[in-house]
Amino acid sequence: MTDRILTTHVGSLPRPHDLLDLMKARLSGEPYDRERYESRVRSAVAECVRRQAECGIDIVADGELSKPGFFTYVKERLSGFEPRPGKKVAFFDAERAAFPEYYKEYFARAMTGGAVAPVVPMVCTGPVSYKGEEALRRDIDNLKAAMSASGAKAAFMPSVAPSGAGSNEHYKSDEEFFFAVADAMRHEYRAIVDAGLYLQIDDPFMTDNFSDPALDDKQRRRFAEIHVEAINHALRGISAEKVRFHTCYGINEGPRVHDPALGEVAPFMLKVNAGAYSFEAANARHEHEYHLWETVKLPEGKALIPGVITHASNIVEHPELIAERLVRFARIVGPERVIASTDCGFSSQASYKTEVHPTVVWAKFQAMAEGTRLANQQLGSRS
Numbered sequence: 001m002t003d004r005i006l007t008t009h010v011g012s013l014p015r016p017h018d019l020l021d022l023m024k025a026r027l028s029g030e031p032y033d034r035e036r037y038e039s040r041v042r043s044a045v046a047e048c049v050r051r052q053a054e055c056g057i058d059i060v061a062d063g064e065l066s067k068p069g070f071f072t073y074v075k076e077r078l079s080g081f082e083p084r085p086g087k088k089v090a091f092f093d094a095e096r097a098a099f100p101e102y103y104k105e106y107f108a109r110a111m112t113g114g115a116v117a118p119v120v121p122m123v124c125t126g127p128v129s130y131k132g133e134e135a136l137r138r139d140i141d142n143l144k145a146a147m148s149a150s151g152a153k154a155a156f157m158p159s160v161a162p163s164g165a166g167s168n169e170h171y172k173s174d175e176e177f178f179f180a181v182a183d184a185m186r187h188e189y190r191a192i193v194d195a196g197l198y199l200q201i202d203d204p205f206m207t208d209n210f211s212d213p214a215l216d217d218k219q220r221r222r223f224a225e226i227h228v229e230a231i232n233h234a235l236r237g238i239s240a241e242k243v244r245f246h247t248c249y250g251i252n253e254g255p256r257v258h259d260p261a262l263g264e265v266a267p268f269m270l271k272v273n274a275g276a277y278s279f280e281a282a283n284a285r286h287e288h289e290y291h292l293w294e295t296v297k298l299p300e301g302k303a304l305i306p307g308v309i310t311h312a313s314n315i316v317e318h319p320e321l322i323a324e325r326l327v328r329f330a331r332i333v334g335p336e337r338v339i340a341s342t343d344c345g346f347s348s349q350a351s352y353k354t355e356v357h358p359t360v361v362w363a364k365f366q367a368m369a370e371g372t373r374l375a376n377q378q379l380g381s382r383s
């Protein structure tokens with residue numbers, strides 16, 4: 001029995017440069033050595049999981065090293081979609097309109113602008129089905145091999161929420177579209193849980209609704225509800241304790257004055273049939289929001305996975321501050337219901353130039369493990 005706070009992170013980590021070279025060749029359609037590529041993915045995952053374990057991460061992940069990025073991943077795993085280069089996708093509109101010069105410069109070098117291959121919007125033009133079995137099997141096998149080699153006892157694998165698949169031109173309504181994607185993604189969700197891993201549903205789109213200037217309040221709530229219903233449809237029959245839900249705000253380092261408050265998003269987030277909820281709480285726009293849990297009751301049997309280190313800055317958080325952040329949550333909901341984590345992934349697109357330098361990521365992980373040890377000490381937790 002343990003009531004100690006455990007450590008984890010959100011998933012994506014910087015890819016080694018030699019792996020990026022191979023990935024780039026593969027994505028651009030150049031001839032590449034498939035066996036060499038796959039063996040390099042396998043060794044990179046092994047190395048990455050070993051480093052996480054050495055840093056003191058309890059619930060590890062494969063760093064999403066095999067995935068070129070959030071959007072390309074959809075293309076590789078779902079049929080019924082086609083790339084639509086040049087399509088305008090509404091995203092962060094209010095924020096971009098408020099700071100056009102900043103974001104013009106930022107998106108040219110960071111996030112999708114820094115990706116190893118151009119990020120092309122995906123449009124659904126036919127019936128959606130899952131076609132990622134082989135890629136998923138390889139990811140699961142690589143992670144499990146890395147776990148046994150490193151001695152890591154628990155791991156999670158992220159997978160995209162139905163709302164992240166792209167836009168719809170085939171189905172009659174949004175509901176029909178999101179439910180079709182949910183039925184397809186369900187194959188992946190189940191396979192991850194059946195493999196003995198925690199499933200993490202990644203949903204940065206849940207928050208984006210709330211700042212979309214094109215929607216009124218009623219439409220925002222309606223979209224959030226459809227998203228939640230689609231996720232729960234995909235999760236039916238899967239034990240909530242094997243599922244964690246991650247939401248965030250999409251942008252990493254920026255003014256972010258249009259990020260909706262956690263208080264707006266939480267009522268919808270808590271309706272997702274997950275056992276734990278991962279959200280940003282370690283940056284200057286969201287740190288104060290731990291107070292929310294003083295008034296919003298966390299349902300029985302659920303846990304919080306707050307960010308206590310951020311993906312939005314190269315400053316390595318001091319372990320004393322990390323401990324303080326964790327103790328705040330633990331005093332409200334109990335240490336056994338808190339898992340220390342990061343605000344978001346450190347490389348949601350495969351990139352040569354991640355916003356947080358790879359060497360800094362590992363220093364942050366070490367600080368998080370040390371801060372969690374201090375918090376457990378302060379809380380008198382048994383381990």
Ligand SMILES: [Zn+2]
Nearest residue numbers: 247248344345
């Ligand atoms: Zn995120």
